[in-house]
Amino acid sequence: MDRFFVKKSVLSRALMLALVALCAFVLTVLNVSIGVTVAVCFFVAFSGYAVIMTAPVRLLVGAEKIFDGECDPTHLLKESEFILGCLNEKNPNRLLVKVDQAVACIGTGDAERAIAILKELDVEKKGTNDVVRAIYYNDLSCAYAVLGDLKGAEENYEKSKGIIEGIKNRKQRESLEPFVLWMLAEIEYIRGNYENTLSLCERIPTKNARDNVERSFLCARAQLSLGKIAAARIMLEHVSVAGNKLWIAEKAKAMISDIDRSCK
Secondary structure: OHHHHHHOHHHHHHHHHHHHHHHHHHHHHOOOOHHHHHHHHHHHHHHHHHHHHOHHHHHHHHHHHHHHHHOOOHHHHHHHHHHHHHOOOOOOOHHHHHHHHHHHHHHHOOHHHHHHHHHOOOOOOOOOOHHHHHHHHHHHHHHHHHOOOHHHHHHHHHHHHHHHHHOOOHHHHHHHHHHHHHHHHHHHHHHOOHHHHHHHHHHOOOOOHHHHHHHHHHHHHHHHHOOOHHHHHHHHHHHHHHOOOOHHHHHHHHHHHHHHHHHO
16 A cells, blocks of 8 residues: 555545545534534544655665565665655655665665765755764765775765764764764774774674674674684674675675685
8 A cells, every 4th residue: 555655646645635525525414513524634634644645654664674674675675766766856755765775775785876876865955864964974985885995985984973973962873873883893894904893893783683694794704804714604604694685695605615615
């Protein structure tokens, strides 16, 4: 039903107005007071409008849960692209959907496309929420890190970190602080500071299966670079199994094969 609401938003609103008109007619026939009739019609109209307008959010939230819980970015990519195909170019929700699309691309390993998507967005325009801006630059930093682009990763990490530190709402600020640890750990790995990477990884909280797998992959690469082959292989095994459709699952399998060949 949510996909219908998104794809046929004009028709959905028209049907909702028809339902309101039907309610008004039925209540009038039943001689219900004008006050009650108005209240009921207002409730039906408001509820229906809210359900229709929040349909894209529900689709994305469902896809995000699959991404985080099952390590499968394909649903998020599919839903974000479906929604973008239905939304008007001037719809303000396109920015958030585009960010989700880019995150899904990173999950599949297409970091170059993620960067291209994010670069099209203007998060510095007036009215853009600081939380959205912080997440945007963090995601851009992450995409550059996947490509091993230290300069791009550092520049966007610093922007995200600065925005997060400037957020006055303590709960919002604290909820975003793990992003700083994540990206600093990734950047330290690219810099070749593998011990620092492992130390930062120990401080990174994991809220779901995807967090756990991605942290394991980063730790495994750092351990491998430090010559801790056995420990790295154990973590790569976990990534290869639990990573499902994340690009790092296939990468972990390839790394395990390289380790096994080198040990023969």
